[in-house]
Amino acid sequence: MSTTDAGDPSAADIAKGFADGREESLAEAYRRWSGLVYTLALRSVNDRGDAEEITQQVFVSAWRGRTGFDPETGTLGSWLVGVARHRIADHHAARTRHRRNVEAVTPAPAVSSGDEDRLVDRVVLADELNRLDDPRRTILKLAFYEDRTYSQIAEQLDLPLGTVKSHVRRGLLYLRARLKEVTGDAS
Secondary structure, eight states: OOBOTTSOBOHHHHHHHHHHTOHHHHHHHHHHHHHHHHHHHHHHHOOHHHHHHHHHHHHHHHHHTGGGOOTTTSOHHHHHHHHHHHHHHHHHHHHHHHHHHHHHHSOOOSSOTTOHHHHHHHHHHHHHHHHSOTTHHHHHHHHHTSOOOHHHHHHHHTOOHHHHHHHHHHHHHHHHHHHHHHHTOOO
């Protein structure tokens, strides 16, 4: 390995050794370009811990994929920057997926602030629901407030499944007609 004036190997020698699989060249590449990779990651993700993790992933990925690097067609530093960009993009994609997953499992509030019409509808619906006779009222409350299945309701109330379904259908038709009367909705 040839050296520069300061006794350090040249970038070309590091690149050749890296491509050939020499571990000392990996260590030298890390010493020389990890700061650049870390800076790119930190500027993109804005978190030191994540930037450190990305830097480590870049060099692990680069070492495992070193057969894809050709020192004759480009510099090792540029190739590592390309690997870094891919790892940074992967990090952003993973963070976006995680955020979507969290949002998907986070329950939405039952009544959002400023949504008075919806609140009025819920009060009117609750009032009309309480006017129903049993077992229809109980069946609808179990189905829609306690999120029970028709089978669970039938078992709990010791009623045939068809009877439960009929009560739900008739109850919903009744509530729909009453809500149209109360709200004056002609649709």
